[in-house]
Amino acid sequence: MTDSAHSRLRTRWHTALVAARGGAEEPDPLPYADNLLARWAEPQRRYHTTAHLAAVLDRVDTLAGHAADPDAVRLAAWFHDAVYRPDRSENEERSAVLAERALPEAGVPSAVTTEVARLVRLTVTHDPAEGDANGEVLCDADLAVLASGPKEYAEYAAQVREEYAFVPDEAFREGRAAVLRQLLGLPALFRTPHGVAEWEPRARQNLMTELELLSGM
Structure with a gap:
């Protein structure tokens, strides 16, 4: 900083x-x-x-x-x-x-x-x-x-993986996928009017994309 x-x-x-x-x-x-x-x-x-x-x-x-x-x-x-x-x-x-x-x-x-x-x-x-x-x-x-642009979201996902570097790859993929499915299962990720209008659609797309990538590894 x-x-x-x-x-x-x-x-x-x-x-x-x-x-x-x-x-x-x-x-x-x-x-x-x-x-x-x-x-x-x-x-x-x-x-x-x-x-x-x-x-x-x-x-x-x-x-x-x-x-x-x-x-x-x-x-x-x-x-x-x-x-x-x-x-x-x-x-x-x-x-x-x-x-x-x-x-x-x-x-x-x-x-x-x-x-x-x-x-x-x-x-x-x-x-x-x-x-x-x-x-x-x-x-x-x-x-x-979660509603970041593609590059920023990829950086976020990579940083999360780095924080859990002590977790083996397969275990991390399983755990991360469970988190993503839990988030996608929520009726709404965001509750404020701004969040619902501006962030919800892109966030869901990012989560689904990451989950697909994890499933394909």
Whole structure:
């Protein structure tokens, strides 16, 4: 990540955190940003990197008008993969617990902290309840990569494989195909009006194409 990209992310964290705590500038938001950015830059990551974080934040901004509390969603985006080890389970739960520990220390009200942790846990299933506007925004923002152009989607799929390099090829193909079939089996991948209109058709085509490629290997 370049220095300018790092600086922009620190600024985005500062803005979201200060807004979530009602405009208070203390305690200093930036040490929390640096801790999170260090997590997102860990060497085992190939897809779940600071680039993914920035992309999810961009998509949250696109969908912000649909959210009940956009700043809580932005904080949830920061935490949703803050703990990430592809060889371990419960990454989402560990990330939610991190939010529950860090946000009160950072001066965030308890109600906002609870909402952020709830949203992080929701990324296990990406299946928000009807009317859960904040959940719809976060889940759509996280899954929007599925609607990338062909080159970008191929890069995403390759990065996912790199994160699971410790898994033998056949086992990875079986596991990845199961994930793709589960996603394709959902009534809808996206819940926000923008996601349904702009991302759903291309995402389904990308998933079907990847599944066909895996099946032909």
